[in-house]
Structures are given as structure tokens and as C-alpha cells.
Amino acid sequence: DAKTTQPPSMDCAEGRAANLPCNHSTISGNEYVYWYRQIHSQGPQYIIHGLKNNETNEMASLIITEDRKSSTLILPHATLRDTAVYYCIVRVITDKLIFGTGTRLQVFP
Amino acid sequence: DVKVTQSSRYLVKRTGEKVFLECVQDMDHENMFWYRQDPGLGLRLIYFSYDVKMKEKGDIPEGYSVSREKKERFSLILESASTNQTSMYLCASSWGAGANVLTFGAGSRLTVL
Numbered sequence: 001d002a003k004t005t006q007p008p009s010m011d012c013a014e015g016r017a018a019n020l021p022c023n024h025s026t027i028s029g030n031e032y033v034y035w036y037r038q039i040h041s042q043g044p045q046y047i048i049h050g051l052k053n054n055e056t057n058e059m060a061s062l063i064i065t066e067d068r069k070s071s072t073l074i075l076p077h078a079t080l081r082d083t084a085v086y087y088c089i090v091r092v093i094t095d096k097l098i099f100g101t102g103t104r105l106q107v108f109p
Numbered sequence: 110d111v112k113v114t115q116s117s118r119y120l121v122k123r124t125g126e127k128v129f130l131e132c133v134q135d136m137d138h139e140n141m142f143w144y145r146q147d148p149g150l151g152l153r154l155i156y157f158s159y160d161v162k163m164k165e166k167g168d169i170p171e172g173y174s175v176s177r178e179k180k181e182r183f184s185l186i187l188e189s190a191s192t193n194q195t196s197m198y199l200c201a202s203s204w205g206a207g208a209n210v211l212t213f214g215a216g217s218r219l220t221v222l
Contacts, residue, residue: 034209043113043199043213044152089209096142096167097209099152 004088009104012082018075020103022088025069030092033064035073036099037084044087044099047073078107112136113214115200121220128187130217132200138212139205141183143167143175145196146216152199158183159205190221 005023012018024033034049048055048062050071055062061074075082087102116131134141142157144167154167156175164175172194176184183202187194197218201211 032209036211041216043201043216044211046210046212049210091209093209095209096154096157097211098154099144101149101151 004090004100006086006088006100006103008101009106011106011108012075012078014080014107014109015077018078018082018105018107020073020075020086020088020105021070022073023070024088024090027068027090028092031090032093033062033071034087034089034091034097035060035062036087036089036097037082038087038102039081039084047086078105080107080109083107113200113202113212115198115214115217117217118215119218119220121222122190123222124191126190126221128190128194128219128221130185130187130198130200130219132183132185132202132214133181134183134202134212135181136202136204136212137180138202139180140203141177142201142203142211143173143183143185144199144201145169146199147196155185187219190219192221195219195221 035047036044038044050062064071085102085104087099113134143155144152146152153169158164158177174186197216199216200214203211
């Protein structure tokens with residue numbers, strides 16, 4: 001299973017784009033990149049996932065490098081409500097998710 | 110929106126008690142999961158189920174059992190609660206082919222005294 005490396009914490013000003021990096025240099029061809037977040041005292045929330053193409057939904061954009069060894073989750077206009085722990089997970093679609101310790105994003109006014 | 114509802118937000122139990130944590134989802138999802146979350150350890154998978162009356166062990170099943178008699182309900186059972194089972198318990202569900210797109214409940218914080 002591919003391991004992921006995320007910075008333990010990041011700050012972002014409200015209204016600016018938050019770019020959360022994830023390194024997964026040992027990713028294999030059939031492994032997807034998933035992003036979840038967990039706001040304090042709540043269960044994790046699915047954000048987005050992708051295999052090799054960039055993806056966008058109403059919450060965020062996922063940019064995966066061409067060699068698939070890293071990815072970036074982009075929150076285009078961060079708000080205070082985006083303060084959370086963000087998890088990057090790399091898994092084959094049929095395998096259960098394993099959550100690491102993630103990146104604690106603090107959005108400040 | 111898919112809703113995953115966990116019956117109790119906070120529970121306090123005594124060592125040796127039998128504890129039931131209930132989880133109900135309302136979107137006809139095939140897959141259901143139980144995780145526990147502890148500081149510094151992240152989320153760890155206890156049990157999961159891909160169908161009614163079916164269950165599989167996750168990474169830390171010891172001390173737990175589960176029941177899935179109906180598709181929408183997945184129960185976690187602590188036969189004899191111990192203090193090291195004090196934790197946040199999270200239930201999640203997903204549809205068949207999208208197994209890793211999970212919808213989580215709000216969590217049940219269990220304290221065992």
C-alpha cells in the first residue's frame with residue numbers, strides 16, 4: 001500500500017486559496033487518491049477523489065501530477081468553516097481506507 | 110443527503126458492562142463500517158459489512174462484535190467494556206461500487222469507568 005506524507009499543519013487567510021499537498025511517491029497504477037476532512041467533534045467528510053486526471057467538484061479541486069507521485073487539494077476561497085484536519089489517502093478501490101494523521105488547516109480572519 | 114445516524118452522542122459505562130452502539134443509514138447503502146478514533150492513532154477500522162448478515166474483521170476487532178440483521182442498521186457490541194475501549198466510535202456507510210466514498214456519522218464518544 002502506498003504511504004502518504006502530509007505536512008502536520010498549515011495556515012491560510014480567509015478568502016485565499018488553500019493548497020494542501022500530499023506526497024505519495026510509491027503509488028501504484030490502480031490506486032486512487034482520496035481526500036477527506038474532519039471538522040472538530042464531527043465525523044470525517046468525503047471531499048474528492050481521483051485516479052490520474054484532475055478533478056473538481058463543488059467543494060474543491062484535486063490536482064494530481066503527471067507521474068502521480070504527489071497531489072494537491074485546492075480549496076479556492078477558504079472560509080473559517082474550512083478549518084479542519086485534512087486526510088490524503090491512497091488506496092485501491094476495493095481496499096478499506098486507512099486514515100493517517102493528516103494536515104491540520106487553520107483558516108484565520 | 111445521505112444520513113448516517115448514531116444512536117448516542119455520549120455514553121458513560123462501567124467496566125464489564127455490555128455496550129451497544131447503533132448506527133442507521135437511510136440511503137440503502139450496501140457497505141457499513143465501524144471505526145474508532147484515538148488521539149495520535151487516527152481512525153482504525155474495527156469491523157465492516159458488505160451485506161446483510163455479513164461481517165468482516167478490520168484491523169482491531171478484539172473485544173468487539175457486530176450485528177447486521179437489516180441493511181440499514183449496523184450495530185457494534187462491546188461484550189464486556191474495558192477502560193481501554195474509551196474512545197470516539199465512528200460509523201460510516203457507502204454504496205457498493207463506491208466503497209471508499211464513505212459517509213460518516215457524527216460519532217459516539219464512549220467513556221468506560
